[in-house]
Each structure stands twice: as structure tokens, then as C-alpha cells.
Amino acid sequence: xxxxxxxxxxxxxxxxxxxxxxxxxxxxxxxxxxxxxxxxxxxxxxxxxxxxxxxxxxxxxxxxxxxxxxxxxxxxxxxxxxxxxxxxxxxxxxxxxxxxxxxxxxxxxxxxxxxxxxxxxxxxxxxxxxxxxxxxxxxxxxxxxxxxxxxxxxxxxxxxxxxxxxxxxxxxxxxxxxxxxxxxxxxxxxxxxxxxxxxxxxxxxxxxxxxxxxxxxxxxxxxxxxxxxxxxxxxxxxxxxxxxxxxxxxxxxxxxxxxxxxxxxxxxxxxxxxxxx
Amino acid sequence: xxxxxxxxxxxxxxxxxxxxxxxxxxxxxxxxxxxxxxxxxxxxxxxxxxxxxxxxxxxxxxxxxxxxxxxxxxxxxxxxxxxxxxxxxxxxxxxxxxxxxxxxxxxxxxxxxxxxxxxxxxxxxxxxxxxxxxxxxxxxxxxxxxxxxxxxxxxxxxxxxxxxxxxxxxxxxxxxxxxxxxxxxxxxxxxxxxxxxxxxxxxxxxxxxxxxxxxxxxxxxxxxxxxxxxxxxxxxxxxxxxxxxxx
Numbered sequence: 001x002x003x004x005x006x007x008x009x010x011x012x013x014x015x016x017x018x019x020x021x022x023x024x025x026x027x028x029x030x031x032x033x034x035x036x037x038x039x040x041x042x043x044x045x046x047x048x049x050x051x052x053x054x055x056x057x058x059x060x061x062x063x064x065x066x067x068x069x070x071x072x073x074x075x076x077x078x079x080x081x082x083x084x085x086x087x088x089x090x091x092x093x094x095x096x097x098x099x100x101x102x103x104x105x106x107x108x109x110x111x112x113x114x115x116x117x118x119x120x121x122x123x124x125x126x127x128x129x130x131x132x133x134x135x136x137x138x139x140x141x142x143x144x145x146x147x148x149x150x151x152x153x154x155x156x157x158x159x160x161x162x163x164x165x166x167x168x169x170x171x172x173x174x175x176x177x178x179x180x181x182x183x184x185x186x187x188x189x190x191x192x193x194x195x196x197x198x199x200x201x202x203x204x205x206x207x208x209x210x211x212x213x214x215x216x217x218x219x220x221x222x223x224x225x226x227x228x229x230x231x232x233x234x235x236x237x238x239x240x241x242x243x244x245x246x247x248x249x250x251x252x253x254x255x256x257x258x259x260x261x262x263x264x265x266x267x268x269x270x271x272x273x274x275x276x277x
Numbered sequence: 278x279x280x281x282x283x284x285x286x287x288x289x290x291x292x293x294x295x296x297x298x299x300x301x302x303x304x305x306x307x308x309x310x311x312x313x314x315x316x317x318x319x320x321x322x323x324x325x326x327x328x329x330x331x332x333x334x335x336x337x338x339x340x341x342x343x344x345x346x347x348x349x350x351x352x353x354x355x356x357x358x359x360x361x362x363x364x365x366x367x368x369x370x371x372x373x374x375x376x377x378x379x380x381x382x383x384x385x386x387x388x389x390x391x392x393x394x395x396x397x398x399x400x401x402x403x404x405x406x407x408x409x410x411x412x413x414x415x416x417x418x419x420x421x422x423x424x425x426x427x428x429x430x431x432x433x434x435x436x437x438x439x440x441x442x443x444x445x446x447x448x449x450x451x452x453x454x455x456x457x458x459x460x461x462x463x464x465x466x467x468x469x470x471x472x473x474x475x476x477x478x479x480x481x482x483x484x485x486x487x488x489x490x491x492x493x494x495x496x497x498x499x500x501x502x503x504x505x506x507x508x509x510x511x512x513x514x515x516x517x518x519x520x521x522x523x524x
Contacts, residue, residue, distance in 0.1 A: 045402070048403050055404065057403060107293060111296060117512075117517045124312050128316075211482050212483065213320065215330050
């Protein structure tokens with residue numbers, strides 16, 4: 001694989017190995033695992049759709065985020081800002097004409113009808129898959145040196161360079177041909193941010209909510225500023241992850257979805273002939 | 278004609294329906310339950326028997342300590358005991374013990390006490406910090422004398438829900454933990470009825486539903502099978518909640 005990449009730099013061959021087997025396995029495992037974790041997590045959130053900062057937080061304490069309902073409408077409140085969300089969050093009428101007052105609607109949760117116990121069963125089982133998969137992938141990319149391709153060079157972090165990449169992305173002008181074989185800086189930053197920041201933080205904040213883990217590793221509470229802060233950070237990380245997935249899917253759709261998905265399945269990538277721009 | 282939109286919506290719908298079908302499959306639920314065993318094993322592996330739940334300062338306490346679940350058991354027996362300020366209430370300790378006990382609230386109050394300011398974590402997600410005073414469970418179990426084959430301590434409660442009595446159970450590791458107490462006071466006042474008067478369990482390294490309220494009887498057993506639904510607790514039987522609620 002390393003040899004393929006070296007050759008690609010000199011003279012692009014017809015097809016190259018774009019994604020290693022370990023990367024492909026981890027990608028598709030996570031496609032399933034993260035989907036289950038996000039949706040079962042929303043079910044758990046529905047049991048108490050309020051977020052707090054600090055160690056404690058319950059109904060009589062101030063919540064910085066809340067999804068709720070009045071007699072005939074749903075709302076999302078963040079701080080002092082209240083947004084009407086009738087039909088989606090807090091209040092919706094389902095296909096049978098029944099009014100549902102859950103924070104997140106049934107189409108966004110696992111299972112689709114309210115069950116905190118079942119949501120927890122799914123979430124806590126698949127959390128193991130996420131955590132073991134992440135650690136295994138860390139070890140793998142350390143061993144096969146793939147991690148070096150994920151960290152930006154110093155020159156790539158210069159504001160001018162970053163700005164040019166942002167501007168190119170905004171104009172939907174993406175690297176083609178041999179230039180598309182390496183990750184661009186925005187890709188590196190988002191992949192590294194998910195791999196080394198968001199995923200570990202989402203796992204550790206999940207553990208911080210566990211009273212058993214608090215006894216075993218009390219430093220978790222100090223690291224995140226208390227159990228309710230950890231719950232808030234866990235929720236924010238989940239939505240960062242969702243945002244990453246949405247942008248990721250848009251980018252795949254804009255850059256030849258069939259070729260991209262094919263490469264993530266087979267690993268092979270046919271290099272486009274470069275034409276002078 | 279199949280449009281991209283119907284494909285996406287239909288695909289997502291099929292995926293959701295698939296999850297719901299998996300959710301109602303007993304074999305798949307058993308697979309998910311395997312996660313509970315893994316979690317309990319892993320937590321027990323990295324946690325020493327005496328590892329303590331965090332204790333807080335009075336300044337860190339919740340302004341209001343909310344209650345949850347039953348707020349006032351509606352059985353005639355409990356109402357009669359409450360009307361008499363629990364003067365006629367007795368806690369039975371029996372099962373696999375050498376010396377069964379029957380203790381009044383006064384007797385329990387005169388036993389050595391432990392006071393701890395701890396965080397109560399509800400399975401729903403909220404937390405409240407309160408100050409609990411009570412007798413360490415280990416003292417009671419030691420004076421009753423557990424028999425060699427005792428593996429679980431079961432807590433039988435006065436409250437009922439949907440016709441079923443509330444009950445809970447823990448293993449001996451949690452039963453003999455120094456912070457596991459039978460609390461008769463919350464925030465320096467006698468335990469209020471919504472919080473489980475006259476006596477409730479505190480098992481600080483697990484979630485709130487394990488902290489059985491309205492205690493009537495403590496039973497030492499070698500197995501949880503054959504007791505009510507067989508899963509070791511009201512919510513475990515009724516709602517498929519985890520018996521090990523350390524996370």
C-alpha cells in the first residue's frame with residue numbers, strides 16, 4: 001500500500017488502493033454503530049429532555065437546554081432563546097392522529113415507541129462496539145502509520161492556505177486526479193477531530209454519567225466538571241458527530257457517490273485523468 | 278415511479294422497522310443483555326470493593342431534592358403505619374440468616390450511624406445531591422449472621438405498582454460496601470414519605486431505582502430465581518431494566 005502511494009506521487013497509475021482494509025472495516029462498522037448510538041441516545045434523552053451544567057440537575061434546577069411542550073405546541077429552549085418546534089420536537093401528531101409529546105419524534109429514536117429500558121439496552125451494548133472499535137483502530141493506524149496522513153503539515157495550517165481550501169470547498173471545487181489521493185487539510189482536521197477528540201470525549205463523558213465508574217475513576221468528574229456537565233458535553237458531542245456525518249454524506253454525494261462508496265467497499269480507486277484547468 | 282426521495286424515505290423507514298423488529302426479538306434482546314454482563318464484569322474488574330462514591334460538601338447540595346416513583350404508598354397497612362408515625366413499623370431481617378431480626382425504628386436509630394452527602398442519579402438522567410443518615414447495612418447483616426450460601430440481599434417494600442410489590446436486590450459486594458446504608462434521615466430531617474419513610478436503601482454506586490424505599494423486610498437468598506418475575510427487582514421484571522445499574 002505504501003508503495004502504491006509512492007508511485008502515485010510520481011506517475012499516477014490507473015488504479016490505486018485508496019482505503020486500507022482496516023479503514024474500510026472500521027468505517028462500515030461505525031456506520032452501523034453510530035447510527036444505533038445516536039438514535040438510542042435520543043430515546044434516552046427523551047426520558048429527561050433537559051440539560052444542566054455542574055454536578056446536579058433536576059426539574060427544579062435551571063436547565064440550559066430544554067425540549068418541552070405547551071398545550072398545543074412544542075418548543076426547544078436554549079438559554080433564553082425559545083424556538084417553536086411543533087411537528088418535530090416536543091409536540092407532534094403522528095400518522096394515527098395521536099398527539100405525541102416526546103422530545104425527539106419516534107422516527108428519530110430506537111426503538112420508535114417510548115422505552116427508556118430498551119433504548120439503554122441498545123445504547124450500552126453498542127457503546128462497547130464503538131469503544132473497542134476505536135481503540136483497535138487507534139492501534140492499527142499507529143502500527144500502519146496511517147495516522148501521519150491524518151495530521152496536517154504546518155504549512156497547511158497557515159491561515160492563507162486554510163482560507164483557500166475553505167473558498168474552494170465553498171465553490172464546490174474539489175481536488176481531482178492525483179491531488180485527490182491525499183486528504184486535504186479540511187478533511188484532515190475533521191477526521192482527526194472526530195478520531196482523536198469527539199469520539200474519545202463522547203466515550204469518556206458517557207462513562208462519567210455512570211455512578212459505578214465515578215467510584216472507580218473519580219477523576220472523570222473533575223475532568224468534565226460534574227455528572228450533569230458530562231451529560232451536556234455527551235449530547236453536544238453527539239450532535240457534532242451528527243453534523244460531521246451530514247457534511248461527510250454531502251461531500252460524498254458531490255464528489256461521485258458511486259465511485260466513493262465503491263472505493264470504501266473494495267478499497268480500489270480509479271485515478272481520473274488530469275485535464276488542465 | 279421510484280424517485281430518490283421515496284427511496285431514501287422508504288429505506289429509512291425499512292431500517293427503523295427493522296430496528297423495531299429486532300427490538301422485539303427475544304434472541305436479539307438476549308444479545309443486547311450480554312452488554313450488561315460485560316459492563317458489570319468490567320466495572321467490577323477495575324473497581325475495588327471499597328471504592329467510594331464521591332461525597333460532597335453541604336454547599337454542593339441540591340436546593341430541592343425531588344422524589345420519584347411512588348410518593349405515598351396507598352395500601353391500608355402502610356397508611357396505618359404512617360398515621361402512627363411508624364411506631365408500630367418493624368423491619369424484618371430473615372432468609373438465609375442464623376438469627377432473624379425484627380427491629381423498630383427506635384432500635385435502628387440507636388445503632389451506629391453514617392452520614393453521607395452523595396449524588397442520586399436517576400436512570401432518566403437527572404441528579405440530585407442530598408445528605409443521608411442511616412445504619413450501615415453491613416452492621417445489620419453481621420448481627421443477623423449470614424449463612425454461607427447467602428448470595429443476594431433482597432429488599433421488600435411497602436409500595437405497590439400495577440398490583441406488584443416493589444422490591445430490589447443487590448449482591449454481597451454492594452451489601453457490605455461502607456456507603457451502603459439504610460437511611461432514616463434526609464437533609465437532617467426524618468425521611469419524608471415521598472423519599473421512602475421510614476427507611477430506604479442507599480447503594481451509592483448504582484442508579485436510583487436500586488435504592489428501594491419504604492423498606493419492610495430484608496431477605497438473604499442464594500438465588501433470585503423464583504422470586505416475583507425472577508430478575509431481581511420491580512423495574513427489572515416489569516420494564517427490562519438492568520439488574521446491575523452501575524451505568
